[in-house]
Amino acid sequence: MRSPVMLIVATAAFFPTYALQLPFKFPFFSRSVAQEPLLISEPPAAETTVPNRIAIIGAGAAGSSAAFWISKAKERFGLDVELDVYDKNSYVGGRSTTVFPYGDDSLAPVELGGSVFVKVNKILWRAVSEFGLELEDWRGDSGDDAVMGIWDGHEFLLTTGGGSLLGNWLDKIKILWRYGYKAPTKTQELLDAMTNKILRLYEPDTPVWQNATSLLSELEWADVTAQTTAEYLDLHGVDRRFSRELIEAATRVNYGQNVDQIHALEGMVSLAATGASSVKGGNWQIFENFIAASEARLYLNTTVTAVSRFSASGPWMVQSTAFKEPRLYRAVILAAPYDQTNISFSTKVPVVPVQKRPYVHLHVTLLSTSSPTANASYFNLGHGHKAPSSVLTTYDGVRQRGHPEPEFNSLTYHGHVLSKDGTKRVNAEGVEEWVVKIFSKQRLEDEWLRGMFDGKLGWVLRKEWDAYPVLPPTVEFPPIKLADGLYYVNAFEPVISTMETETLAARNVVDLLMQEQYDAGLCKPHLTEEGETARVPVEDFVYGWDC
Ligand SMILES: Cc1cc2nc3c(=O)[nH]c(=O)nc-3n(C[C@H](O)[C@H](O)[C@H](O)COP(=O)(O)OP(=O)(O)OC[C@H]3O[C@@H](n4cnc5c(N)ncnc54)[C@H](O)[C@@H]3O)c2cc1C
Numbered sequence: 001m002r003s004p005v006m007l008i009v010a011t012a013a014f015f016p017t018y019a020l021q022l023p024f025k026f027p028f029f030s031r032s033v034a035q036e037p038l039l040i041s042e043p044p045a046a047e048t049t050v051p052n053r054i055a056i057i058g059a060g061a062a063g064s065s066a067a068f069w070i071s072k073a074k075e076r077f078g079l080d081v082e083l084d085v086y087d088k089n090s091y092v093g094g095r096s097t098t099v100f101p102y103g104d105d106s107l108a109p110v111e112l113g114g115s116v117f118v119k120v121n122k123i124l125w126r127a128v129s130e131f132g133l134e135l136e137d138w139r140g141d142s143g144d145d146a147v148m149g150i151w152d153g154h155e156f157l158l159t160t161g162g163g164s165l166l167g168n169w170l171d172k173i174k175i176l177w178r179y180g181y182k183a184p185t186k187t188q189e190l191l192d193a194m195t196n197k198i199l200r201l202y203e204p205d206t207p208v209w210q211n212a213t214s215l216l217s218e219l220e221w222a223d224v225t226a227q228t229t230a231e232y233l234d235l236h237g238v239d240r241r242f243s244r245e246l247i248e249a250a251t252r253v254n255y256g257q258n259v260d261q262i263h264a265l266e267g268m269v270s271l272a273a274t275g276a277s278s279v280k281g282g283n284w285q286i287f288e289n290f291i292a293a294s295e296a297r298l299y300l301n302t303t304v305t306a307v308s309r310f311s312a313s314g315p316w317m318v319q320s321t322a323f324k325e326p327r328l329y330r331a332v333i334l335a336a337p338y339d340q341t342n343i344s345f346s347t348k349v350p351v352v353p354v355q356k357r358p359y360v361h362l363h364v365t366l367l368s369t370s371s372p373t374a375n376a377s378y379f380n381l382g383h384g385h386k387a388p389s390s391v392l393t394t395y396d397g398v399r400q401r402g403h404p405e406p407e408f409n410s411l412t413y414h415g416h417v418l419s420k421d422g423t424k425r426v427n428a429e430g431v432e433e434w435v436v437k438i439f440s441k442q443r444l445e446d447e448w449l450r451g452m453f454d455g456k457l458g459w460v461l462r463k464e465w466d467a468y469p470v471l472p473p474t475v476e477f478p479p480i481k482l483a484d485g486l487y488y489v490n491a492f493e494p495v496i497s498t499m500e501t502e503t504l505a506a507r508n509v510v511d512l513l514m515q516e517q518y519d520a521g522l523c524k525p526h527l528t529e530e531g532e533t534a535r536v537p538v539e540d541f542v543y544g545w546d547c
């Protein structure tokens with residue numbers, strides 16, 4: 001009855017020594033073949049022991065928070081679970097990371113990806129205070145001079161002060177003048193109703209969902225993701241011009257998609273911008289703190305190449321560039337967009353297939369310029385007129401007036417180039433500069449940039465992201481549970497793709513995993529009666545943080 005067992009001992013760059021005890025040799029792991037295994041003729045253990053260890057693939061908002069939630073569950077249920085977090089990048093944060101103008105780390109960093117979140121994003125908001133981080137207003141409004149304009153490729157349809165979509169009373173009048181009273185109030189009503197539903201996800205009796213469809217029907221949102229933002233707003237009697245111009249400006253800057261393309265839930269999420277904030281020094285600090293607090297082992301610069309399983313009761317095996325041999329786990333959390341991981345899933349037990357899903361390929365151009373505004377002639381503005389400090393765009397010029405498509409999605413002055421201490425920094429010529437961020441579908445060449453900024457181009461950094469999913473109306477979403485013990489957090493992105501919702505989706509996955517694998521959960525059900533909730537005022541309660 002005894003089969004030969006191999007004891008494979010290897011040393012790896014990241015981990016001093018380790019031993020695996022496996023009943024078979026795994027031909028599909030070419031790496032292990034390269035190393036001569038040590039054959040042991042000792043009798044084998046009756047069955048392969050499944051270690052109490054969980055792998056998390058990805059150290060962005062999703063993966064870092066997953067580690068954090070597991071550590072919370074461990075604490076509450078007194079479990080002994082080891083955690084490994086893998087990321088192919090050399091940093092924590094994934095699509096949320098910062099860069100320094102001129103690569104100079106004595107300057108204030110600038111967000112390169114996920115930038116802002118709002119107060120109703122209760123997990124991130126709470127994390128900021130728990131970890132002692134500092135919030136700052138989104139540097140989208142360049143102070144008192146801030147002007148926002150909606151550009152249709154030929155002309156500005158609307159310009160308002162304040163840099164934000166719904167600024168001061170004067171801007172409100174301008175908006176009322178153009179769109180009437182009903183459109184903004186109706187939109188605000190719809191937005192408030194949506195926000196109230198989202199807040200349910202933080203309450204003590206919040207649902208744990210097996211799939212997005214069941215969550216959406218619980219929140220009565222199935223029809224909202226099934227139609228475009230334009231259809232949804234038309235149906236609610238919101239003026240077409242308001243949705244095609246002003247709301248489209250928001251869906252284009254936030255998701256690079258138009259209101260007649262993007263589903264209505266994400267379209268409405270684009271509008272929730274009141275009190276938009278960032279963490280001073282970079283949002284990634286939240287994610288780094290999540291990992292530190294979780295005490296997970298963090299393997300950076302480490303690509304996971306394969307995830308396998310030999311039998312339904314055996315361990316999951318994760319092959320990565322950190323170890324010569326696969327490392328064994330009780331469960332695996334995939335916290336990255338499936339198509340972008342390039343992981344091969346070879347298992348003897350079935351894994352639910354994940355359909356290909358395109359992401360928006362976004363060009364982010366960050367630059368510094370001593371030109372205080374963009375080129376007014378580019379925008380066909382008359383002599384003596386200044387270009388707005390924040391140019392948002394609509395596709396409606398193309399739809400309605402045959403205008404050329406705007407060459408970018410958004411172009412925003414983000415205040416001065418600052419030193420770490422917040423003082424203005426001058427460039428090599430002794431003049432102050434501004435930081436500008438441009439989102440576009442295509443690469444913007446230096447020549448184009450010089451034309452836009454009066455020839456005054458300082459630092460330029462280009463980054464291409466697969467930023468967020470293309471979000472057409474749909475009723476089908478990726479599976480969350482790919483197999484017993486294998487979970488997929490980013491299944492939530494086609495519902496809503498933000499930093500906060502990734503931490504929510506991770507919380508849900510951890511709740512499921514802890515229930516299914518450990519007979520536990522994220523929160524003990526009785527704690528609510530024991531008075532733990534009573535200590536937290538209802539409006540501050542955040543399920544997962546508080547139980
Ligand atoms: C330009 C831009 C602007 C945005 N603006 C906002 C905003 O203002 N507010 C907001 O809330 N959201 C914004 N977003 C969206 C937000 O950034 C994302 O929704 C969120 O950061 C996604 O987090 P995640 O952890 O799910 O994925 P990611 O951050 O992508 O993390 C996945 C990680 O997995 C790693 N990985 C992938 N494959 C492997 C592998 N095989 N082995 C090891 N590691 C692997 C990757 O390196 C990556 O670090 C923006 C995104 C972009 C690009």
Ligand SMILES: *[C@@H]1O[C@H](CO)[C@@H](O)[C@H](O)[C@H]1NC(C)=O
Nearest residue numbers: 089090091298299300301302
């Ligand atoms: C990751 O790789 C980069 C560049 O190759 C290197 O600078 C960095 O120190 C590495 N980080 C870790 C944690 O190994």
Ligand SMILES: *[C@@H]1O[C@H](CO)[C@@H](O)[C@H](O)[C@H]1NC(C)=O
Nearest residue numbers: 209210211212213214215479
């Ligand atoms: C979603 O989950 C529910 C249980 O919560 C289940 O009844 C339903 O069949 C699932 N749907 C899909 C598409 O997997």
Ligand SMILES: *[C@@H]1O[C@H](CO)[C@@H](O)[C@H](O)[C@H]1NC(C)=O
Nearest residue numbers: 303305306340341342343344
């Ligand atoms: C994906 O993985 C395969 C091996 O499984 C490798 O040959 C290929 O180069 C990888 N592609 C990318 C884009 O990393």
Ligand SMILES: *[C@@H]1O[C@H](CO)[C@@H](O)[C@H](O)[C@H]1NC(C)=O
Nearest residue numbers: 375377378450451452454455
């Ligand atoms: C400003 O834009 C106009 C129109 O695109 C262009 O002709 C002009 O050269 C630009 N100005 C500068 C200084 O590049």
